[in-house]
Amino acid sequence: MQFDRLRRRDFIPLLGGIAAWPLTARAEQAPARQLIGFLSPLSTATGSKNLQAFRAGLREFGHVEGRDVMIELRFAEGAPERLPALAAELLALKPAVIIAGGPQAAVAVRNLTKVAPVVMNSSENPIALGLATSLTRPGGNITGFWWGDEGLIGKQLELLKELVPGIARVGIMVDPTDRNTTEPLKSLPAVTRALDLVARVIEVHAPTAFSDALAIATRENLQGLHVSITPLFIGHRTEFTALAANARLPVVYGIREFVEVGGLISYGMSLPGRYRDKARLVDKILKGASPADLPIERPTKLELAVNLKAAKALGLDVPWFLQQRADEVIE
Numbered sequence: 001m002q003f004d005r006l007r008r009r010d011f012i013p014l015l016g017g018i019a020a021w022p023l024t025a026r027a028e029q030a031p032a033r034q035l036i037g038f039l040s041p042l043s044t045a046t047g048s049k050n051l052q053a054f055r056a057g058l059r060e061f062g063h064v065e066g067r068d069v070m071i072e073l074r075f076a077e078g079a080p081e082r083l084p085a086l087a088a089e090l091l092a093l094k095p096a097v098i099i100a101g102g103p104q105a106a107v108a109v110r111n112l113t114k115v116a117p118v119v120m121n122s123s124e125n126p127i128a129l130g131l132a133t134s135l136t137r138p139g140g141n142i143t144g145f146w147w148g149d150e151g152l153i154g155k156q157l158e159l160l161k162e163l164v165p166g167i168a169r170v171g172i173m174v175d176p177t178d179r180n181t182t183e184p185l186k187s188l189p190a191v192t193r194a195l196d197l198v199a200r201v202i203e204v205h206a207p208t209a210f211s212d213a214l215a216i217a218t219r220e221n222l223q224g225l226h227v228s229i230t231p232l233f234i235g236h237r238t239e240f241t242a243l244a245a246n247a248r249l250p251v252v253y254g255i256r257e258f259v260e261v262g263g264l265i266s267y268g269m270s271l272p273g274r275y276r277d278k279a280r281l282v283d284k285i286l287k288g289a290s291p292a293d294l295p296i297e298r299p300t301k302l303e304l305a306v307n308l309k310a311a312k313a314l315g316l317d318v319p320w321f322l323q324q325r326a327d328e329v330i331e
């Protein structure tokens with residue numbers, strides 16, 4: 001009887017140990033949450049749509065924020081000079097991968113590390129920036145998307161010419177500190193010759209200069225404007241489109257977000273679409289792929305958006321064939 005009691009006494013802790021072992025093992029085997037850094041030159045409000053698209057893309061690949069991934073956000077709030085310090089903050093957290101919004105963000109990270117994986121988007125050639133050795137095999141720690149101009153500004157100005165009868169003089173609004181806008185200027189002389197246009201480049205350094213820039217366009221009898229995608233213009237797109245409408249100047253933009261807040265027409269790639277696509281590359285990196293082996297991709301589709309209300313306010317008729325071609329028509 002005593003022996004039986006001893007056996008039971010010894011056996012109960014043993015059972016407890018057996019019962020506890022699978023729980024301990026499961027805890028030890030539970031996957032750690034991988035950290036994704038998100039670095040953007042835009043403001044928090046302006047970049048929210050891109051962030052939502054990225055999060056949606058992650059969910060499509062089975063990554064649940066808070067369960068197996070965490071996202072650490074850093075927005076430069078439209079001040080690109082803040083990007084190096086923000087990049088350093090993210091790298092100190094040892095992220096599994098960093099999302100770099102725009103070439104300035106990618107360069108800021110690259111200047112600090114050649115090890116941490118980066119998924120970027122750039123309008124400038126990543127090879128010329130030193131971010132990759134080739135598009136098919138980047139060879140370093142950076143991959144992502146490149147939508148180099150390669151005539152895009154010509155297609156945008158061609159659309160403006162289709163909308164504005166007899167247009168001959170156009171203004172090209174640029175932020176001289178951002179190569180997103182200065183890079184396309186290389187092809188501008190050939191483009192304007194082909195379209196029989198005279199172009200006037202107008203430099204804009206800050207939102208406070210919008211009114212002065214539009215006054216120059218009016219004073220010099222420019223009949224339309226071209227505005228590219230940079231943090232300066234994107235972050236203040238509502239303000240700029242309203243000022244352009246008051247000045248009665250037709251403007252072609254590079255992304256549909258301008259048209260959604262009252263701009264006339266846009267033609268270019270989808271920013272939220274690119275961020276959704278970034279989730280696919282991030283998924284591969286989180287599963288062990290190296291950015292060195294992931295080709296830098298080019299967008300296969302550009303989108304056209306037209307605002308009929310804006311056109312009517314300017315006294316312009318949008319041709320039916322143009323409306324048929326548009327991906328979005330705002331009534």
